[in-house]
Amino acid sequence: MSHAAELPLWAALIVAFLLLLGSGLTLLGTIGLVRLDSFYKRVHSPTLGTTWGTGGILLASMLFFSVIESRPVLHELLIAVFVTVTTPVTLMLLARAALFRDRTEKNPEVPTFTAVAERSSEVVARGVNNGGTAEG
């Protein structure tokens, strides 16, 4: 690590803090991936690694290379934007696929299509009644 010898102490401290924050949050998210007990709970936990886990390590890398090369090195922003944009898309697609599989297998843990439709129509009817009484 001789290339880091000219790094000032404040930059080293901030880089170390951001690295440990990012990697610790990523580890926490994957521990949740192992320990949580249903798929719909587990699908939340890796996002800890894709938000501040990635963010912390990318900020550390940006700060490190900017101070070492004494010019702004910002190309890590590309990964940050890409991960931020794609993670919700993939995980929502995966959760919808899992919900579809559970419903076609008539898994009792997830509400069926008809139950969801009945509940939403009940809510709509209640809303209409409440509106009517309020006006009357």
Place this chain on the structure above:
Amino acid sequence: MSVTILFWSVTLAQLFLAAAALCCGVRLFKGPRAQDRVLALDALYVCAMLLLITFGIRTGSTLYFEGALVISLLGFVSTSALAKFLMRGEVIE
């Protein structure tokens, strides 16, 4: 001083990320259903990408950045393709 701080923090961060990849491997191996395995694979992609960035800090070369970018691209494509497969496979059967 700053070399020591940086060396130990990068080493510790790499150990944390390796442990995170190991947890993903456990879920990938154990996962009761296919969607759990796809989720673990997606988290494993993120861990590998972060590990490459910490290698870049350790060696001081920006070459690892391209590798990390390619891994994050492939992670998005593969996870969305697998999720689509899980849905379409059930529709056809």
